[in-house]
Amino acid sequence: MKYIAKKPKEGINVSDVHPLVEAGTLVVGLTAIFIAIVLLLVFLIEAALYFVPAETEAELFADWLPEDLVTISPSDDRLYEAQMLVNRLSAHWADAPYTFRVEVDDSDLANAMALPGGLIIVTQGLLDEVESENELAFVLGHELGHFRNRDHLRALGRGIVLSLFFAVVTGNDVAGIGINVADVTLRGFNRDQESDADEFGLAVVYAEYGHVDEAWRLFERWDEQRNGTTGIVTYLATHPDAGDRVEQLERLAQRQQWPAEGEVIPLKW
Amino acid sequence: MEDTVNSFSLFFNYGLPILLLVFAYFIGNMIEKGHFRNIRKREDAVHGFPVVSFDTMPEEWRAGSSTMVTGSIVISLDYFKRVIAGLRGLIGGRIKTYEPLLERARREALLRMTESAKEQGYDAVFNVRLETSRLANARRDGNGTAGVEMLAFGTAVKFAGRIG
Ligand SMILES: [Zn+2]
Numbered sequence: 001m002k003y004i005a006k007k008p009k010e011g012i013n014v015s016d017v018h019p020l021v022e023a024g025t026l027v028v029g030l031t032a033i034f035i036a037i038v039l040l041l042v043f044l045i046e047a048a049l050y051f052v053p054a055e056t057e058a059e060l061f062a063d064w065l066p067e068d069l070v071t072i073s074p075s076d077d078r079l080y081e082a083q084m085l086v087n088r089l090s091a092h093w094a095d096a097p098y099t100f101r102v103e104v105d106d107s108d109l110a111n112a113m114a115l116p117g118g119l120i121i122v123t124q125g126l127l128d129e130v131e132s133e134n135e136l137a138f139v140l141g142h143e144l145g146h147f148r149n150r151d152h153l154r155a156l157g158r159g160i161v162l163s164l165f166f167a168v169v170t171g172n173d174v175a176g177i178g179i180n181v182a183d184v185t186l187r188g189f190n191r192d193q194e195s196d197a198d199e200f201g202l203a204v205v206y207a208e209y210g211h212v213d214e215a216w217r218l219f220e221r222w223d224e225q226r227n228g229t230t231g232i233v234t235y236l237a238t239h240p241d242a243g244d245r246v247e248q249l250e251r252l253a254q255r256q257q258w259p260a261e262g263e264v265i266p267l268k269w
Numbered sequence: 270m271e272d273t274v275n276s277f278s279l280f281f282n283y284g285l286p287i288l289l290l291v292f293a294y295f296i297g298n299m300i301e302k303g304h305f306r307n308i309r310k311r312e313d314a315v316h317g318f319p320v321v322s323f324d325t326m327p328e329e330w331r332a333g334s335s336t337m338v339t340g341s342i343v344i345s346l347d348y349f350k351r352v353i354a355g356l357r358g359l360i361g362g363r364i365k366t367y368e369p370l371l372e373r374a375r376r377e378a379l380l381r382m383t384e385s386a387k388e389q390g391y392d393a394v395f396n397v398r399l400e401t402s403r404l405a406n407a408r409r410d411g412n413g414t415a416g417v418e419m420l421a422f423g424t425a426v427k428f429a430g431r432i433g
Contacts, residue, residue, distance in 0.1 A: 013375075015365040015368055019294070019298070019350070022365050022366060023349075023353050026353060026357060033360075
């Protein structure tokens, strides 16, 4: 046998695809898949909301608490007062399907959120920021508005679905996914949901006090502080810009002819 | 003030990785092209030197002496390739950006082995084998590959007489 030297054939083991073409195909394709998945999920969540009435939701989540919730002492006055206030406010929502529960998270960052089954979580930071009962009433009324429109389930559904999606993508354990306050905090609602909730909240405040004085005073203060130097208020990360909101609320109150002056009730703690 | 903070975080979250990606692509591409040029040149230089994978020596080769020769290379992938491969990992399929990398590794390892045989005055190499091993972890959690080793080895022989 005669040995004949041959030069190796080039590129047989290398695909003839430019790396940038490969990158482009992957990015465009995966983005399309991602968008399709998100749209499908949005549809599924809406379908679930349609088929699961609020009464069923309230029953399912009756005793439920988020896993990572760290509450303040149950004997704290602020918890009791907040719960009492919610009870009074929700009385203005005729045949509300929920029995509202209030929990106070011990975080120093001001925030409030609506969670399944009529659970309202306010942070200690928020309770320290409000200066009158009327201010707190509006924040709580706003959360009631989210329940009424069932925004809380939309946001939550989106969040769970996204964490599931990322768990699958990154190969993490899907079983470990729970509902965390931390996730909810990072999830905002859209502008329309927020102004609808604001409208409901202000209506509730008016129904309770007969005027809307000081209702949005908290946001005015935050708006003023923004121009100075302050820490970041997480409530603002998940809610619209305080300044825009104040303007919207003023206009709403004028339109509805809700009195802007009235007796402001001090906090009881 | 807040705008500056925002644009800073935006830059660190999105701008920096993209910049890195672009940078990695161009540098990686340049190095790869250079390496392939170098490989072709050296392959031309050892052209005609018998390197075969038979596990027994061809009968016509009357060996005077023999030794084992090895050639090994450790090669790493650039950030661009790694990111693209990561995207590919989501849906499966050929990881095309890895192919040139392994091609370079194979040919370089074979070249080093052949060059070493030639340098020591041997006339041919038989029973050539290639082996790969994952070398190190790129990340602390033990995932990710920092590089692979490609090892080529074979038996180099010195001919006692001319090949028949
Ligand atoms: Zn809201």
